[in-house]
Amino acid sequence: MDELPSLPTDDNKLTIMDVPFANQTDYRAALNAVVSAMYSGFRPAKKDIAFLAKNSGRQVAPKDVLAWVKENYPDLFK
Template structure:
């Protein structure tokens, strides 16, 4: 089994980043990362989880880097009690949670959902997935709207 120190070094080598960059991604100090890499002490809490997923999922690195660069907080208007996302009502917790997870996952990649996007996701539960042609038409309409 690999040590945390080894995993941290491998993460930095894999992403070709400095201890300072890793510290910024993990929201800690450079000195703390140095201590972890020297096995002086072990990370705990959220840092452990972030290190684990950074070691296994390149998308997480990309998402953290994007958040750092944009320095913005992502928020999706929702109500866990009423099962609504951006005012769009879902029939049950399962549909609500699945849609929340899908939208939030895409937000890490830069997706900025609109109420229409949430409504489209909601329609999926009633009508099933849309065809490729319908999707392309929506994209074209959306692109034209932004250009105008």
């Protein structure tokens, strides 16, 4: 199995890739989700982490997630 790339985190500052999270619960949930996805080949960009931080702890409509993905990753839709 390939080794996972490093993911810069700071448990004291509650940051992932220097993106701050509002609280420990949101930070841990995002960290667990990102690391789990990395095992399947996902390589997060800082903008992905920022999206998680901005939307942690609230429901996001699927259409809003899709709009964000289309805006940030247009090559996926060619």
